Amino acid sequence: MAEEKWEKAFTVEKERVEEYVELYRQMGYEVKVVDVSTCNQDCGVCYLGGGYVEIWIRKEASESDDELFE
Numbered sequence: 001m002a003e004e005k006w007e008k009a010f011t012v013e014k015e016r017v018e019e020y021v022e023l024y025r026q027m028g029y030e031v032k033v034v035d036v037s038t039c040n041q042d043c044g045v046c047y048l049g050g051g052y053v054e055i056w057i058r059k060e061a062s063e064s065d066d067e068l069f070e
Contacts, residue, residue: 006032009055017053029057 012020021031034054 005058006056007058009057011036011052011054014051014053017055020055024055024057028060030060032056 009020009024017033021033024031032055034056036052036054
């Protein structure tokens with residue numbers, strides 16, 4: 001996802017994901033939620049407790065940002 005300019009924000013319990021998604025959207029970010037079962041990291045820390053997701057963010061492009069690249 002790095003090639004698409006997504007940044008991993010953090011890993012959180014599924015029960016709390018909605019409040020963080022809303023917060024990031026209010027701050028002008030696009031948000032993607034990824035179940036940790038799709039994680040390909042060797043550490044496996046997220047799997048110990050179960051019920052976790054990763055929150056990935058990227059800044060939404062504004063019209064003024066688009067003008068910079070024309």
